[in-house]
Amino acid sequence: MVKVWAIARTSWQETIRRQVFYIVLLVTLLVGLIIGSQMVLVRMAGAAGEAAAVAQIRASFIGTALQVWNAAVIFLAIFLGAITLSSEVSKKTIVHVLSRPVSRSAYLAGRWLGVLMFLWAFLALGVALSLLLAHYFNVGWTPMASVAVLGMFIKAAFFSGIAVAMSTFMVPMLAGCVSFVLYVLLPSYAVQGLHNPAWTPRILANALYYLLPARMPVDLLGESFSQQMIRPEYALYLEILTENSLYVLAAFAVGCWILGRRELRLR
Amino acid sequence: MSSSAVIEIEGLTKTFGSLWHRQRIRAVSDVSLLVERGSVVAFVGPNGAGKTTTIYALLGLLKPDQGSIRLFGNPAGSLEARRRTGFQSEIFYTYGFKTADQALRFYGELSGMPKERIAEAVPRQLARLGLADAASRRVRDFSKGMVQRLGLAQALLHGPELLILDEPTTGLDPEGRKLVADIILEEKARGTTILLSSHILSDVERTCDHVVMLRKGGVAFAQNMARLRADSDAWEIEVLKWTDSARAAVPGAEVQDKANGVSVVRCGNAAKQAVLLKLLQEGAEIGSVRQASSLEDIYMNFTGASSNG
Numbered sequence: 001m002v003k004v005w006a007i008a009r010t011s012w013q014e015t016i017r018r019q020v021f022y023i024v025l026l027v028t029l030l031v032g033l034i035i036g037s038q039m040v041l042v043r044m045a046g047a048a049g050e051a052a053a054v055a056q057i058r059a060s061f062i063g064t065a066l067q068v069w070n071a072a073v074i075f076l077a078i079f080l081g082a083i084t085l086s087s088e089v090s091k092k093t094i095v096h097v098l099s100r101p102v103s104r105s106a107y108l109a110g111r112w113l114g115v116l117m118f119l120w121a122f123l124a125l126g127v128a129l130s131l132l133l134a135h136y137f138n139v140g141w142t143p144m145a146s147v148a149v150l151g152m153f154i155k156a157a158f159f160s161g162i163a164v165a166m167s168t169f170m171v172p173m174l175a176g177c178v179s180f181v182l183y184v185l186l187p188s189y190a191v192q193g194l195h196n197p198a199w200t201p202r203i204l205a206n207a208l209y210y211l212l213p214a215r216m217p218v219d220l221l222g223e224s225f226s227q228q229m230i231r232p233e234y235a236l237y238l239e240i241l242t243e244n245s246l247y248v249l250a251a252f253a254v255g256c257w258i259l260g261r262r263e264l265r266l267r
Numbered sequence: 268m269s270s271s272a273v274i275e276i277e278g279l280t281k282t283f284g285s286l287w288h289r290q291r292i293r294a295v296s297d298v299s300l301l302v303e304r305g306s307v308v309a310f311v312g313p314n315g316a317g318k319t320t321t322i323y324a325l326l327g328l329l330k331p332d333q334g335s336i337r338l339f340g341n342p343a344g345s346l347e348a349r350r351r352t353g354f355q356s357e358i359f360y361t362y363g364f365k366t367a368d369q370a371l372r373f374y375g376e377l378s379g380m381p382k383e384r385i386a387e388a389v390p391r392q393l394a395r396l397g398l399a400d401a402a403s404r405r406v407r408d409f410s411k412g413m414v415q416r417l418g419l420a421q422a423l424l425h426g427p428e429l430l431i432l433d434e435p436t437t438g439l440d441p442e443g444r445k446l447v448a449d450i451i452l453e454e455k456a457r458g459t460t461i462l463l464s465s466h467i468l469s470d471v472e473r474t475c476d477h478v479v480m481l482r483k484g485g486v487a488f489a490q491n492m493a494r495l496r497a498d499s500d501a502w503e504i505e506v507l508k509w510t511d512s513a514r515a516a517v518p519g520a521e522v523q524d525k526a527n528g529v530s531v532v533r534c535g536n537a538a539k540q541a542v543l544l545k546l547l548q549e550g551a552e553i554g555s556v557r558q559a560s561s562l563e564d565i566y567m568n569f570t571g572a573s574s575n576g
Contacts, residue, residue: 006376013364092360096421099326100377101350263330264323265283 003102004110011114014087015080021122028072028126035064058137059225062130066145067221069126070152074184077119077156081163082176084111089264098264105256112164112252119156127152139225144232148220154241158213159183161248165255168262187215213247214240273429273460274302274325278334281320294320296484297334302462302477304428307455309471310464311566312481318464319357321481322433325462326354338429350379353427357434357464359418363407367398367417370406371424378425392420397446411438419447423454430454430461436470448474468562478562488565501559502539504532506551513549517542533559 015021038061045053085108088094097107127149134141162183166175186208193205216237223230279298284291295317302308310318323329324336327344336343339351361370368389375385393399396416406414415438422430432451436444444467451461451474465471471478472492480488506513507529514522520542521533534542539556546553 002376003379006373010362010365010373014362017364092356092358093362095326095328095356095360096354096374096418097377098328099349099352099354100374101346101379102377103346264328 004106004113007097007102007107007110008113008117011084011111012117013114015084015115015118018080020079021076021118024072024076025122028068031068032065035061035068055139059139062134062137062139063221063225065133066126066130066148066152066224069123069130070155070221073119073123073126073152073156074159076122077115077159078163078176078179080115080118081112081160082167082172082179084115084164085167085259086172094264104260108164108168108252108256108259112161115160115164116157119160120153123152123156142224143234144220145224147232147234147237148224151216151220151237151241154245158244158248161252165251165258168255168259183212187212191215213244216240271304272301273304273339274300274462275337276300276321276325276334277336279321279324279331279336280333281317281324281329282332293484295324298481298484298486299334300479300486300489302460304460305455305458306477307451307461307463307475308477308479309475310462310479310481311466311468311471311562312487316481317484318481319433320484322354322431322462322464325431326352351428352431353422353425353429354431355415355418355422355433355435357437359414359421361406361414361417361421364405366403366405367393367409367420368402370417371421374421375424380425388424388426392424395423395450396420412440412443415439416443416446419450423450428459430459432461433464434466435463436465436467444470468566472562480566490565492562495562495565496558500536501533502536502556503559504534504539504543504546504556505554506530506532506546507554508552510550513546513551516545516549529554 038057042054042057045057085094088097088111094107098104131141133139159179163175163179166179170178190205190208190212193201194209196202196205217233218230220237223232277299279295280293281295282291282293298317298321300308310321312318320329324331325338325343326349327342338345338348341348362373365373371389371392372385375388380388390399390402393402396419398413398416398420401409401413406417409417415435419432419435422432430451435447439447448470451463454461455474461475463471463475475492477489477491478495479486509528509530517532517534520538523531523533525531532542532546543553543556
């Protein structure tokens with residue numbers, strides 16, 4: 001465990017120095033500011049005495065801000081997960097790590113843990129900002145928002161873990177793209193294709209439905225601050241989140257198995 | 268299999284290339300090697316001879332196409348083999364954002380050293396390598412030579428039984444080179460088995476017990492250094508100042524003129540005493556008398572190229 005922790009700390013230190021993080025942070029804040037411009041409407045609605053509209057705009061702003069932050073985290077998770085192994089190989093720092101008595105699975109776990117700690121810290125910052133805003137705007141923090149935030153943390157683990165696992169046998173660019181296509185685009189296709197009248201896409205959609213991780217039946221973030229909230233099924237949401245956690249652990253185990261059998265070609 | 272053997276390589280063959288690359292390069296071909304406990308073995312050979320490939324296979328980073336490698340009786344790359352091995356690569360690739368102290372602590376943790384041992388070993392190794400004053404400096408601010416010395420410090424940190432050093436003097440100044448050679452001799456005296464890959468033949472002659480010369484992926488020559496020295500018949504007499512009569516007194520000897528008026532007279536062992544006596548009688552000023560470098564001659568014979576050292 002000491003070895004995994006040592007590698008994780010180093011992975012964290014590397015990640016926090018990556019330029020991409022600062023670019024994503026800047027873009028996220030800028031998008032947040034642009035979305036924040038809708039607060040002008042709050043002033044207008046307030047002046048018109050539309051208290052309900054004011055509350056709705058404020059709640060919607062917090063939900064949207066969280067969604068933007070979530071998208072940034074997913075991008076960072078895929079990107080950082082895909083490059084965490086290859087950057088060590090290209091810089092050859094991996095040589096003096098793996099020449100020590102460190103198993104490859106412990107090494108990969110440490111690299112992933114470092115990225116994950118960073119993503120979760122970034123996510124925690126976004127959630128903290130949202131909570132502050134909710135408090136400032138007097139917007140109620142619903143139980144569904146808490147589940148949605150939990151889902152965001154699990155998503156960060158999911159996408160980074162999948163990208164790390166993919167990067168054990170793919171170049172980082174491909175690992176990132178494949179992770180994005182497989183786990184961001186294809187699940188929507190699978191759900192839509194289940195009812196396709198043509199049998200070929202329907203079979204494919206059915207296969208994908210069972211191969212890909214489970215999808216949330218509702219957009220938790222979108223629903224969290226909605227005034228007409230659906231009847232929440234928390235047990236189902238938690239079951240899906242657990243299932244996805246197990247899915248990524250299985251994918252990570254496959255990644256460890258591949259890395260353990262792979263030789264390191266250093267040029 | 269010898270019970271005292273630390274490294275056992277049998278028929279190691281490694282080819283690079285893939286299904287997509289038509290050209291396949293055989294980096295190492297049928298290399299066999301036995302390194303006994305406590306010995307210092309030099310790996311010499313021109314660039315591309317297969318030294319680093321063999322070393323990476325020893326560490327388990329590369330997998331042999333054919334043949335077997337065992338370290339301390341364990342398969343290469345096994346945790347037990349790596350636990351007892353210290354390795355320094357030609358260039359020490361490490362994390363520039365860490366300080367020297369942090370970097371060594373990191374490698375200590377990876378070696379499974381307890382905290383107390385790390386706390387004791389890190390400053391000791393930094394001082395040993397002349398880096399005590401730079402302990403809190405970031406590695407990215409180090410000179411090339413300092414990075415190399417830090418690389419040796421991390422290899423020595425956990426007190427390994429086997430040291431694998433891949434051109435450890437790359438980028439070092441003469442002082443640094445001497446320091447590395449001294450450390451190799453200290454470790455040798457401590458009983459550490461050392462596999463040293465180097466282009467600096469004078470260092471190899473000074474520190475190693477055995478020499479293995481690789482060429483085009485195969486073992487071209489392997490010999491015990493003591494035997495090599497004994498077999499060498501040539502001697503070199505360094506003459507600092509000549510007299511006219513002295514030069515005429517040794518007509519049969521081979522004289523090579525060097526810089527600043529210094530010359531080297533080469534002669535066989537049998538003629539050595541007579542030549543020396545004549546030179547002294549005729550008033551020549553003698554600088555030194557030493558056995559000629561046989562390893563360099565052999566290297567040149569086998570590789571047909573000059574060494575990088």
